Amino acid sequence: MDTVGVGRGYVTPPGFDEASLKTSLAKDDEENLRKLRKGRIDLALTDKIVAKYVIDTKIPDAVLELEWLPPTLHVETNHLAISKKTEDFATKLADFNRGLKEIEADGTLKAIIARHGF
Numbered sequence: 001m002d003t004v005g006v007g008r009g010y011v012t013p014p015g016f017d018e019a020s021l022k023t024s025l026a027k028d029d030e031e032n033l034r035k036l037r038k039g040r041i042d043l044a045l046t047d048k049i050v051a052k053y054v055i056d057t058k059i060p061d062a063v064l065e066l067e068w069l070p071p072t073l074h075v076e077t078n079h080l081a082i083s084k085k086t087e088d089f090a091t092k093l094a095d096f097n098r099g100l101k102e103i104e105a106d107g108t109l110k111a112i113i114a115r116h117g118f
Contacts, residue, residue: 002042005032012045013074030054037062052117
């Protein structure tokens, strides 16, 4: 049976824990990716964006050795948070939302995502 590397304390996708998979705990995604590269685990459960960042910044020579397997197990939404204590927080939030809508509408956001491999 394949061993799946998971981060200690990380939330797993719905149904993952019930699947009775053989798992190996790691302190973080970097440790899991290093274990995967060395063959100590067979799969690593990780966020693709986080893993890409870890590979790019911590283990760039592994970029050609690791492969993403479909399908995506779970998609999480992300949110921007700004403290109400921040000076002009409402204006900054409105500016962000307006800018996001603009780059979504003109295709810039899609191009940025594609340029970074997502």
